[in-house]
Amino acid sequence: MLFVTLYVIAITAEAMTAALSAGRRSMDWVGVCVIACVTALGGGSLRDVLLGHYPLTWVKHPEYLLITAAAALLTAFIAPVMRRLRALFLLLDALGLVVFTVIGCQVALEMQLSPIIVLVSGMITGCFGGVMRDVLCNEIPLLFRHELYASVSVLVGLVFIGTLYAGMPQQVAVLAAMVTGLVVRLLAIRFDWHMPKFVYRDDWK
Amino acid sequence: MLFVTLYVIAITAEAMTAALSAGRRSMDWVGVCVIACVTALGGGSLRDVLLGHYPLTWVKHPEYLLITAAAALLTAFIAPVMRRLRALFLLLDALGLVVFTVIGCQVALEMQLSPIIVLVSGMITGCFGGVMRDVLCNEIPLLFRHELYASVSVLVGLVFIGTLYAGMPQQVAVLAAMVTGLVVRLLAIRFDWHMPKFVYRDDWK
Amino acid sequence: MLFVTLYVIAITAEAMTAALSAGRRSMDWVGVCVIACVTALGGGSLRDVLLGHYPLTWVKHPEYLLITAAAALLTAFIAPVMRRLRALFLLLDALGLVVFTVIGCQVALEMQLSPIIVLVSGMITGCFGGVMRDVLCNEIPLLFRHELYASVSVLVGLVFIGTLYAGMPQQVAVLAAMVTGLVVRLLAIRFDWHMPKFVYRDDWK
Numbered sequence: 314m315l316f317v318t319l320y321v322i323a324i325t326a327e328a329m330t331a332a333l334s335a336g337r338r339s340m341d342w343v344g345v346c347v348i349a350c351v352t353a354l355g356g357g358s359l360r361d362v363l364l365g366h367y368p369l370t371w372v373k374h375p376e377y378l379l380i381t382a383a384a385a386l387l388t389a390f391i392a393p394v395m396r397r398l399r400a401l402f403l404l405l406d407a408l409g410l411v412v413f414t415v416i417g418c419q420v421a422l423e424m425q426l427s428p429i430i431v432l433v434s435g436m437i438t439g440c441f442g443g444v445m446r447d448v449l450c451n452e453i454p455l456l457f458r459h460e461l462y463a464s465v466s467v468l469v470g471l472v473f474i475g476t477l478y479a480g481m482p483q484q485v486a487v488l489a490a491m492v493t494g495l496v497v498r499l500l501a502i503r504f505d506w507h508m509p510k511f512v513y514r515d516d517w518k
Numbered sequence: 519m520l521f522v523t524l525y526v527i528a529i530t531a532e533a534m535t536a537a538l539s540a541g542r543r544s545m546d547w548v549g550v551c552v553i554a555c556v557t558a559l560g561g562g563s564l565r566d567v568l569l570g571h572y573p574l575t576w577v578k579h580p581e582y583l584l585i586t587a588a589a590a591l592l593t594a595f596i597a598p599v600m601r602r603l604r605a606l607f608l609l610l611d612a613l614g615l616v617v618f619t620v621i622g623c624q625v626a627l628e629m630q631l632s633p634i635i636v637l638v639s640g641m642i643t644g645c646f647g648g649v650m651r652d653v654l655c656n657e658i659p660l661l662f663r664h665e666l667y668a669s670v671s672v673l674v675g676l677v678f679i680g681t682l683y684a685g686m687p688q689q690v691a692v693l694a695a696m697v698t699g700l701v702v703r704l705l706a707i708r709f710d711w712h713m714p715k716f717v718y719r720d721d722w723k
Numbered sequence: 724m725l726f727v728t729l730y731v732i733a734i735t736a737e738a739m740t741a742a743l744s745a746g747r748r749s750m751d752w753v754g755v756c757v758i759a760c761v762t763a764l765g766g767g768s769l770r771d772v773l774l775g776h777y778p779l780t781w782v783k784h785p786e787y788l789l790i791t792a793a794a795a796l797l798t799a800f801i802a803p804v805m806r807r808l809r810a811l812f813l814l815l816d817a818l819g820l821v822v823f824t825v826i827g828c829q830v831a832l833e834m835q836l837s838p839i840i841v842l843v844s845g846m847i848t849g850c851f852g853g854v855m856r857d858v859l860c861n862e863i864p865l866l867f868r869h870e871l872y873a874s875v876s877v878l879v880g881l882v883f884i885g886t887l888y889a890g891m892p893q894q895v896a897v898l899a900a901m902v903t904g905l906v907v908r909l910l911a912i913r914f915d916w917h918m919p920k921f922v923y924r925d926d927w928k
Contacts, residue, residue, distance in 0.1 A: 336718025338658060343668040345716050358568065363768065365777035367570035375634035389716040429785035444859070449649070451658045453748060453861045463753040511755050511799040513746025541923025543863060548873040550921050563773065572775035580839035594921040654854070656863045 316412075316487075321380060323412040326405030327353040328381040331446050332388035333395065338450050342386065348446055349385030350378055356442035360417055360434050364424060403502055410462065411494035414439035414469040415487055428474050435470035436463060461501040464508055469494035521617075521692075526585060528617040531610030532558040533586040536651050537593035538600065543655050547591065553651055554590030555583055561647035565622055565639050569629060608707055615667065616699035619644035619674040620692055633679050640675035641668060666706040669713055674699035726822075726897075731790060733822040736815030737763040738791040741856050742798035743805065748860050752796065758856055759795030760788055766852035770827055770844050774834060813912055820872065821904035824849035824879040825897055838884050845880035846873060871911040874918055879904035 331352035335345040354371050361369045371377045388395065395402070417438025421431040440463050447454040473490035477483065500506065536557035540550040559576050566574045576582045593600065600607070622643025626636040645668050652659040678695035682688065705711070741762035745755040764781050771779045781787045798805065805812070827848025831841040850873050857864040883900035887893065910916065 332716070333718055336716040339715050339717045341713035341715045343672070343713055344659075347668070362567055362772055363779060364782060365779075369568060369570075372569060372631065372635055375632050375638075378634060378638065389718075392716070392718050426782065427785050429788060430782055433785075433788065448653060448858060449659060451656065451861065454754075454859060463757070467753070508751035508753055510749050510751045511742070511746045511802070512749045513743055513799075513802050537921070538923055541921040544920050544922045546918035546920045548877070548918055549864075552873065567772055574773060574775075577774060577836065577840055580837050580843075583839060583843065594923075597921070597923050653858060654864060656861065 316416075319408070319412045320416065321377075322405065323409035324353040324377060324381055325384045326402065326409045327442060328384040329388045329395075330402060330406055332385040333392070334446055334450055335385075336389065336392060342389065345385050345389055346382040348449060350381045351449060352442045352446040353381045354378070354442065355445040356413060356438045356440060357417070359441050359445075360420065360437045363437070364421065364426070364430075364434065366420060366424065404499070407465075407495055407498040407502070410439050410466060410498060411469055411491045413442075414466045414494065415473060415490055418470050418473050418490075422477075428478075431474055432467060432470040435473070436466045439463075439466035439469070461498070461506050461508060465494050465498045465501065468497060521621075524613070524617045525621065526582075527610065528614035529558040529582060529586055530589045531607065531614045532647060533589040534593040534600075535607060535611055537590040538597065539651055539655055540590075541594060541597060547594065550590050550594055551587040553654060555586045556654060557647045557651040558586045559583070559647065560650040561618055561643045561645060562622070564646050564650075565625065565642045568642070569626065569631070569635075569639065571625060571629065609704070612670075612700055612703040612707070615644050615671060615703060616674055616696045618647075619671045619699065620678060620695055623675050623678050623695075627682075633683075636679055637672060637675040640678070641671045644668075644671035644674070666703070666711050666713060670699050670703045670706065673702060726826075729818070729822045730826065731787075732815065733819035734763040734787060734791055735794045736812065736819045737852060738794040739798045739805075740812060740816055742795040743802070744856055744860055745795075746799060746802060752799065755795050755799055756792040758859060760791045761859060762852045762856040763791045764788070764852065765855040766823060766848045766850060767826070769851050769855075770830065770847045773847070774831065774836070774840075774844065776830060776834065814909070817875075817905055817908040817912070820849050820876060820908060821879055821901045823852075824876045824904065825883060825900055828880050828883050828900075832887075838888075841884055842877060842880040845883070846876045849873075849876035849879070871908070871916050871918060875904050875908045875911065878907060 328349035331349040332345050334352075335348040338344075340348065350371075354377060358369050358371070361367065414435040418431050418435035420438070421434035426434070443462070444454040469490045472493045473486050476486035476489045481489075533554035536554045537550050539557075540553040543549075545553065555576075559582060563574050563576070566572065619640040623636050623640035625643070626639035631639070648667070649659040674695045677698045678691050681691035681694045686694075738759035741759045742755050744762075745758040748754075750758065760781075764787060768779050768781070771777065824845040828841050828845035830848070831844035836844070853872070854864040879900045882903045883896050886896035886899045891899075
């Protein structure tokens with residue numbers, strides 16, 4: 314129950330930041346809604362398609378599509394107010410990353426897949442909605458360049474799996490993973506942490 | 519029977535306009551064929567993958583791949599003549615949008631999915647081939663920016679579902695949806711209708 | 724057995740060239756690993772998703788993900804040495820193309836799909852990992868512009884199917900297809916062969 318609430322908060326937050334991205338590219342309202350749905354639900358959809366986990370969440374619960382589209386349109390209306398809420402958004406976005414990752418890990422666990430796939434499933438769920446948003450907006454995915462984002466997702470998955478393997482109940486694992494992820498993500502934003510970059514300059518293809 | 523004919527006309531038209539896009543990017547002939555197949559068959563493929571509706575159309579009917587590739591190569595040969603046929607192409611393209619949308623709605627209906635998913639299925643089938651074309655040609659999808667395209671697709675779906683819910687037989691629903699869609703699309707082209715845009719300028723990410 | 728060895732060499736080679744691509748875009752180490760996995764395993768994943776052939780290779784054998792990520796990280800460390808190994812890489816890359824294509828054809832054959840789909844399955848497996856890499860790096864896919872790459876993939880598929888239809892055993896078909904593909908690909912690199920391009924300049928959309 315709490316988890317569904319967190320999930321709805323997470324897709325709403327993702328939809329709102331996606332709508333701002335779409336607005337930066339001057340998209341029309343249909344584009345805003347599509348970008349929002351792809352960003353909020355695309356990571357989970359990619360995971361389900363790759364793992365053969367049907368039906369997809371939004372096919373089973375079409376109300377999530379409506380929530381996402383409504384949040385995106387609302388954002389287009391109240392956009393001028395948004396910049397004052399920046400801190401709130403970064404928090405909600407971090408929450409979304411963590412919630413999505415834990416859900417992705419759980420899906421793979423229930424399918425009894427190996428720990429590596431559990432990790433990858435969490436990372437795809439947590440991060441690839443944003444990758445799709447960037448591809449559709451014709452940008453190099455931010456994920457791979459600026460942010461300690463995918464790394465937090467991997468960390469959340471590691472804590473989640475580790476706690477479970479240590480014999481703890483699932484609620485404890487979820488809580489430990491989420492708290493760790495949120496703390497590291499917020500510290501990363503606050504202190505501008507980055508992963509080392511691999512810069513390669515060469516002429517041959 | 520009529521529907522198969524319309525479908526073949528639609529994928530041919532999509533393949534030809536896609537070939538021109540590929541030509542604008544100076545792609546080689548393989549690229550032209552691939553872009554044409556992705557544009558003409560990609561929307562339906564994405565729908566089938568997301569809904570778990572296997573086998574995909576072109577896997578069951580590989581002849582559609584041949585038709586698409588042949589239409590694309592033909593277009594590369596007769597390209598200089600194409601600009602004189604602009605009006606014909608806009609008409610065929612509008613027909614393709616409407617036919618694809620109705621097919622997408624029908625697939626979701628047959629799977630007994632909810633009305634929202636029927637609408638979304640129609641829109642994905644009608645519009646996402648073009649989105650994939652733009653992503654592969656490294657452009658911001660046109661769909662989200664310039665055209666009253668996705669909106670027509672949504673409208674076609676609404677009329678289709680509405681007519682069915684009103685108790686009309688399926689043939690009437692197909693006809694009503696297609697006529698409405700074609701008329702609105704052609705009026706939109708003629709009078710340069712647009713959806714309102716959401717323009718957002720801000721510095722923070 | 725030999726085939727698994729060739730497959731591992733192929734994904735390693737693809738992961739290493741992908742890591743260099745990611746380095747050219749200054750991605751961080753997570754981005755390098757993701758781009759490497761998508762490039763090395765993306766073509767096969769797309770094929771499996773389109774054909775409904777579950778579970779995907781890397782879900783069943785997660786060790787391939789580890790090999791790919793390890794190869795990518797190693798590449799980031801030894802990048803300065805890489806330019807001296809250019810000839811080796813072009814050879815391994817050609818091997819990868821040919822091995823992937825033959826595997827793709829075999830998957831479709833085992834599913835008893837039609838010859839056209841066998842060809843397409845081989846081409847998707849051989850080429851679309853590179854297409855995804857270019858889309859994520861925000862480039863027009865190289866495949867469609869510069870290289871006799873997709874054409875070699877189609878040729879490999881044709882030789883493979885043709886040899887099988889001529890009644891030869893599968894080992895002979897695999898060998899004939901791989902040798903033909905390697906020779907043509909290396910000749911294409913050596914003599915700079917290209918497919919004809921379709922260049923189209925026009926103003927209307």
